[in-house]
Amino acid sequence: MIVANRKPLEEILGMLKPYKKVLLLGCNECVTVCATGGEREVGVLASEVRLSRAKEGQEIEIKEQTIERQCDHEYIDQVRPFVGEYEVILSMACGAGIQYVAEKYRTKPVLPAVNTTFLGVTLEQGVWSERCQGCGTCLLDQTGGICPIARCAKSLLNGPCGGSSNGKCEVDKELDCGWQLIIDRLKELNQLDKYEEIIPIKDWTSARDGGPRKRIREDLKL
Amino acid sequence: MRLNYPTNVKVVKVPCTGRVDILLILKAFESGVDGVYLAGCLEGECHFLRGNLRAKKRVQYVKALLDEVGLGGGRVEMYNMSSAQGQRFAEVAREMTEKIRALGPSPVKKKVK
Numbered sequence: 001m002i003v004a005n006r007k008p009l010e011e012i013l014g015m016l017k018p019y020k021k022v023l024l025l026g027c028n029e030c031v032t033v034c035a036t037g038g039e040r041e042v043g044v045l046a047s048e049v050r051l052s053r054a055k056e057g058q059e060i061e062i063k064e065q066t067i068e069r070q071c072d073h074e075y076i077d078q079v080r081p082f083v084g085e086y087e088v089i090l091s092m093a094c095g096a097g098i099q100y101v102a103e104k105y106r107t108k109p110v111l112p113a114v115n116t117t118f119l120g121v122t123l124e125q126g127v128w129s130e131r132c133q134g135c136g137t138c139l140l141d142q143t144g145g146i147c148p149i150a151r152c153a154k155s156l157l158n159g160p161c162g163g164s165s166n167g168k169c170e171v172d173k174e175l176d177c178g179w180q181l182i183i184d185r186l187k188e189l190n191q192l193d194k195y196e197e198i199i200p201i202k203d204w205t206s207a208r209d210g211g212p213r214k215r216i217r218e219d220l221k222l
Numbered sequence: 223m224r225l226n227y228p229t230n231v232k233v234v235k236v237p238c239t240g241r242v243d244i245l246l247i248l249k250a251f252e253s254g255v256d257g258v259y260l261a262g263c264l265e266g267e268c269h270f271l272r273g274n275l276r277a278k279k280r281v282q283y284v285k286a287l288l289d290e291v292g293l294g295g296g297r298v299e300m301y302n303m304s305s306a307q308g309q310r311f312a313e314v315a316r317e318m319t320e321k322i323r324a325l326g327p328s329p330v331k332k333k334v335k
Contacts, residue, residue, distance in 0.1 A: 009291065044248060055292055
């Protein structure tokens with residue numbers, strides 16, 4: 001899932017300063033699962049903003065609405081009937097959702113309430129961890145199912161580097177060395193011969209270096 | 223026991239403090255209360271195993287939210303007592319009332335629409 005962090009209240013209040021009628025838009029997908037921008041977090045943020053404004057003696061009207069996905073126009077269209085009643089949209093979706101809402105309602109300022117951070121997994125309730133950087137050329141078959149791009153601080157293709165010590169990364173004592181994890185896993189799989197193979201220079205044009213990416217499936221187009 | 227406790231304390235009954243959601247506490251502040259405290263069972267004696275421990279964490283979270291908002295995290299507290307500790311219940315009610323009285327009325331009182 002896409003994992004995001006709620007922005008500090010102070011920053012959000014700063015963005016909302018000129019506005020009195022706000023549509024606070026949550027998203028029912030990834031940001032709900034990572035407890036950042038779902039219906040509950042929309043409720044909490046709305047409450048925090050109302051309390052802050054009331055404390056200053058300023059009025060604010062907040063419409064709380066959470067849609068299924070902010071990355072699909074069918075769902076974004078659901079707020080069209082009443083979006084005109086609000087001065088601004090404060091979105092709690094990931095960066096993709098926020099941008100798509102902004103694209104759909106061109107005359108309405110759309111503000112981000114979260115910082116989108118990574119593609120990751122739920123380690124345990126309340127703990128999320130990065131696993132993928134969407135580089136566009138997956139090589140997990142060669143690395144025991146552990147991604148050196150996302151899990152190694154340097155994204156080394158042939159690691160580990162000299163900063164690996166007792167299985168930990170020099171960047172952070174708590175952080176596992178991605179390449180140590182790969183070697184351990186290859187050992188478990190009895191595939192250490194794969195570690196002997198040098199992974200060639202990666203073609204980064206499939207990643208962000210090739211500009212914004214697009215995927216088309218002609219058979220699905222209407 | 224016929225114990226007295228301050229009349230400004232309003233009791234909201236829930237099946238377990240584990241039922242108390244962050245939003246419930248925030249809504250109470252939005253409706254103008256000066257403080258909120260949770261009276262949960264003693265730690266380790268929750269009928270639902272971890273309800274009071276969950277509530278304790280949520281209270282900590284709300285404290286951070288209230289600090290962020292500017293109301294002050296001191297306006298929300300978690301207490302633990304058994305249903306046989308009526309004396310303690312009255313004592314906590316007095317303690318919390320005094321604490322909130324010292325903090326003064328909530329700055330958002332009656333202002334939130």
